Amino acid sequence: MFSTGSKYFFGITFLGAIAFAVYMVLIGESAIGGTALFGLVGATGLLTGLVLFTRDGSHGEEGVAASAAAPTSSIWPLIAAVGATLLLVGTITSTVVTLLGVVLLLAALVEWSVLSWSERASSDSSYNASLRKRLLNPIEFPVLAAVGLGVVILSFSRITLAVNKSVGAIAFIVLGSLVLAAGVLFSVRPNLRRGLVTGICVLGAVGIVAAGIASAGVGVREELVLAKEEGHYMHQECGVEKSEHFDKLPLEGVSATSSVDTHIDLIDGKLVASVQGIAGNQETITVPRSNPTNIVFRNKTDGEFRLVANLGSKMLTDGVKEDVVQCTQLIPEGSEQLLTLNIPKPAAVGKPFTLTVPGLAGQSIEVIVP
Structure with missing residues (x-):
């Protein structure tokens, strides 16, 4: 028979051996990690042998009542061992593995503790089992169902x-x-x-x-693999041609509760701007810096068109620049769509920001950012 102390030391030795094996397989030989784990296994193995030999200093089993009932068989010690192993493996592999190990350890701790407590509640094993069910079933069933x-x-x-x-x-x-x-x-x-x-x-x-x-x-x-690789819905396609993905199911109306500052109308092929609070059509519009501004594009020309905001360029890496462009979807005649601009800085000298319609030459509205 294994003594109580030898069981503890045997468990530590076993977990240490598993950790050493996993470390050597996944990490490789290491003068620090491998030596430390091997030393732990050797030390706990020696202590296990000594405790087994000395029987924890006990000279017999006279202190154990012959009528004591054997503990109920349980799978929770095994689950706790698996959780501890996953916890160790997760520290060198993945956070998900670590979290799974923590969850298994917590579940084993709660279940094993309640089981041990219920077995000592009375001398009636049936009553003890019902007591455990009464306490844990309201927790176990929802968790298992989830x-x-x-x-x-x-x-x-x-x-x-x-x-x-x-x-x-x-x-x-x-x-x-x-x-x-x-x-x-x-x-x-x-x-x-x-x-x-x-x-x-x-x-x-x-x-x-x-x-x-x-x-x-x-x-x-x-098709989903291609969409993920190319980012179909992560970037705007602002050309004349209809985009298979960006222009799919275009929005053709604007909510009445939208806070609109400017209307850009395409009337018979001509682009005109009307600003709230200013009478007449405008050739330029002013957009406050670093402040979201809502612009409504209304297509009143036969065909499908989009409004494109050309907002200069930005530096990606040393010597590499990318044009900053925002646009609406292609919308048919009689439709309108919202375009929100949030411009962090004014345009460079000689390179103004503009609103244009692809396919219509000579039609643009300058955007001024103070």
């Missing part, structure tokens, strides 16, 4: 990212119908065997998770 729901949602997301959009819609309709049918069956036949109900639920959950794992192995569909 974790299960998260796994199902994650599996669904992997499926939809892997299959075609139309196929994904059909798949969700079918899956939703199956879930609804199962719910109706359980409600109209409440006397179904518990094993059958459990089997149906487990089979459905395993099927969804398996499909999610398979979809994750396949990866996302090609």
Whole structure:
């Protein structure tokens, strides 16, 4: 029989050996880390042997009552060991692994502590078990339900990212119908065997998770890979041509609650500006520095046009500059769209900021930033 002290030292030795092995595999040989962990394993191993040999200084088992009940078997010590291992591995690999280790350790600490306390509550094992359930079930069931729901949602997301959009819609309709049918069956036949109900639920959950794992192995569909690489929706395309992504489903109206300072109208191919509080059409507009300014572009010309704000250039790296351009989407005749400018500094001498319409030469409005 292992004594109490030897169990503690054996656990420390085991965890130290795992940490040493993981360190050597993932980090490689190190004069400091490897030596320190190896020394820890050697020292705790020696102490384990000494404690086993001396039996913690005990000369017998006379202090243990023969009628003492054995503790209930539990998986929480194993989970605690896994959590500690993940915590050590996470310090040299990933933050996610560290967080998972912390969560497992906290769960094992709470569950193991309550289990140990409930076993000493009385001499009736059934009452002790009911006491533990009464205390932990209100916490365990919501947590397990949330974790299960998260796994199902994650599996669904992997499926939809892997299959075609139309196929994904059909798949969700079918899956939703199956879930609804199962719910109706359980409600109209409440006397179904518990094993059958459990089997149906487990089979459905395993099927969804398996499909999610398979979809994750396949990866996302090609169009999403291209969208991520090229950043379709992260940059504006302000040319004459219609952009496949930026001009998709353009906004064709402006909210009545928008705080609008200036209206830019394209009337029969001519660009004119009207500023709130100033009578008549203007050839220049003034925009306050570092202050958001809302401009409404209204297309009153046959065809689709966009308003482009040319705001100079900015330095990316030494000797490399990039033009600063903002624009609306292409909008048809009779539509309007909001363009918000936030200009941090005035234009360089001889290079004024302008508002233009691609495809219409000679039509521009100067933007003055004091």
